[in-house]
Amino acid sequence: MKSLQKFTELFAEQFDESEDVVFEPTTIFKDIDEWDSMIALSIIAMVDDEFDKTINGDIIKNANTIEELYNKVIE
């Protein structure tokens, strides 16, 4: 299973226009200006590719930080 650090890197790769954002496990990702439903689809696809896990909209909606989402992905 990939580490939280790797997940954070993969998470950050889904953003194109947030060079000034420092992505940390504690980052509240919905506060990032670029965050929207399209990025959310990229995250779902990335988790499917990299973790072989299908996450639904509720999992993303209920997570605040990157780490909280990671914990759901590896459950």
Add this chain to the structure above:
Amino acid sequence: MATFEISGVLVEGIVTAVPKNSIDNLNDPHIEREQGEKVLKTTGIRYRRLANDTTTASDLCYVAAVNLLKQFQTFKGDIEILVFVSQTPDYILPATAPILQHKLGLASHVAAFDMNMGCSGYVYGLSTVTSILSTSMNPNAKALLLVGDTVSKLCTPSDSATYPLFGDAGSATLISKSKEGKFIFDLNSDGGGCDAIKVKKGGFRTTNENNMLNSNTTKPSLYLNGMDVFSFGISKVPKSIKSFLTFVDKEVSDFDYFIFHQANMFMNEKIRKKLKIESEKVPYSLHNFANTSSTTIPLTITTQLNEVTNKNNKVFCCGFGVGLSWASVILDLNKDIYILNIEIDE
């Protein structure tokens, strides 16, 4: 999975009809330019064909059917089945299919009924008409499958989750009894996901004050949970197709085309890559026509398969979405098939 094979039936022709009115998501006052660009980048959708206030899905199907039947005049009396697949019918009742039977001048011996299906509706519709047709006692029997929707009328311009994504279209497919021709179907459902794509108002589950029959309430509108539909699409659909292909002992290389429901190119590309299908075998119509619900599959055939009439083709179609419901069919599109897309100047 519900898998079944139907032999001795063949697609004679497919005609689709779209309104001439084309809206550009990059030049629509209701959509911010940045939003339009994001929709284009992620879903592949740029243009939408919108029906005017008085044009219904059945009107689009009617024009498609008239143009299809023109090619098969001698067959008109042999049409025994007319099925109208739509989630935007003319009325709550009566069903729209008998209205179309009458309007098209078809005999009263036609069995005509509606099916309430969306994204998977073309494949479900094909399964129903071919099943009945194959058992007809008339060796010359034909079936007319009319599939269309005007989902744009359920989208409010202020809802950026639905408004830029849907267009209107209708289709008519003529199927005949024949010595050749075979369909293999795989039909699936999961009502556990019914909330993901939903129009609550207008039915009888909602309370009286929310019902569209009460004229004081707002019009029914479409709710779409894009994330849940995407999760469903990239996980369930490729698994289902893989199992079906294994079950019927076929491989991706056995097919000339894979026609997928057109909702989101990003989702379809994930599905295509998971199934290891070459990109040239997977055509898209959503850039020009957006998501036309039940009509995406025939519309992709008529507008994207330019060389389909050069040779006989083995085609795999899969519709997936509202229900949740997903359905695949393996069928032959022979080189003498009649295909056409027409624009309606309303």
